[in-house]
Amino acid sequence: MAEQQRERGVELDNSQFCCAVCLELLKEPVTIHCGHSYCRSCIEGCWDQEKKKGKYSCPQCRETFNSRPALRRNNMLAEVMACSLRRRSPS
Numbered sequence: 001m002a003e004q005q006r007e008r009g010v011e012l013d014n015s016q017f018c019c020a021v022c023l024e025l026l027k028e029p030v031t032i033h034c035g036h037s038y039c040r041s042c043i044e045g046c047w048d049q050e051k052k053k054g055k056y057s058c059p060q061c062r063e064t065f066n067s068r069p070a071l072r073r074n075n076m077l078a079e080v081m082a083c084s085l086r087r088r089s090p091s
């Protein structure tokens, strides 16, 4: 699967792989229920602040969750990020 991606060359549209919180490329990408992806530490940080309100929302689409959603690593994104990082650093 990953091999196919590499052969075709994944064209990285940065906006698609940037975290809306820190505006950097996703680090340890996790995808939440609405389909948006963030760095694990960024969304954890957001939700730590929202904890007082007892509601958790997506910083991008504002969809709210009444209970803190479990964060699952997005393996597909993580793989894409790893590939793009390898290509960026020529060492």
Ligand SMILES: [Zn+2]
Binding pocket: 019, 020, 021, 022, 023, 024, 026, 027, 038, 039, 042
């Ligand atoms: Zn981030």
Ligand SMILES: [Zn+2]
Binding pocket: 034, 035, 036, 058, 059, 060, 061, 062, 063
């Ligand atoms: Zn969202």
